[in-house]
Amino acid sequence: MKIATFNINGVNGRLPLLLRWLAEAEPDVVCLQELKAPQERFPESAFREAGYGAVWQGQKSWNGVAILARGADPVETRRGLPGEPEDVQSRYIEAAVNGVLIGCLYAPNGNPAPGPKFDYKLRWFARLKAHAAELLALDAPVALVGDYNIIPTELDVYKPERWTDDALFRREARVVFEELTASGWSDALRTLHPEERLYTFWDYFRNAWGRDAGLRLDHILLNPTLAARLRAAGVDRAVRAQEKASDHAPAWVELGRAGSRRSKASKP
């Protein structure tokens, strides 16, 4: 099973690019963020024609998340994080796909920090952490996938000193990510590439892509059941080089079949 995450930055404006990537990469599950489309303007039929069922939570102008599943209809289990019913921003949707529970998230950016937007980011992550703890208690394969808007370490940013006080890299944000990974969630790309500089975002300014001035913001966190099945992980950087590209590139993991754990000796 191949699971990918892609901050598409406008699902309608970039639909041709997205459909090309789906045909080439053939992910089984895709978590999309920044749809920037209201619920009724999500291009469901185009995905259906491409072989993907979908669930989505749209919003006018900003935010918006979706889960696509190849040859299947995701079974929605939740939309929105618990804990702040007055929060109307579309940033979380969760669904079961072929027995795997997928949480698709788009975390708040949080800039400028400090300030009310950063406070909202921290509250949102407190809610995510609480929900993640509940998911960890389940006896099921679970992945928390999406744009976390957190640069986890200095290895994940082209120039750490320039980002010290930014909401993406401030201590409070990095601590959230450390707590999630310490509590049992595996950062899949970093697990398989412990030393490599991996980026998933290059901003549109200052020729960031041309200079490879990137950030790693998009993460695939696996619970222990799925981490045991992790086989490969990467970033489809070529997508960022295309005309009319999103400022993010897709990140993905390949998982082995259930019961195919290879790190432990298996019975003959």
Added chain:
DNA sequence: ATGACTGCTAACAGCAGA
């Protein structure tokens, strides 16, 4: 420290993004 790009909305400029 600032501004540079881009999409969306629809006001042909402003907001948000990261």
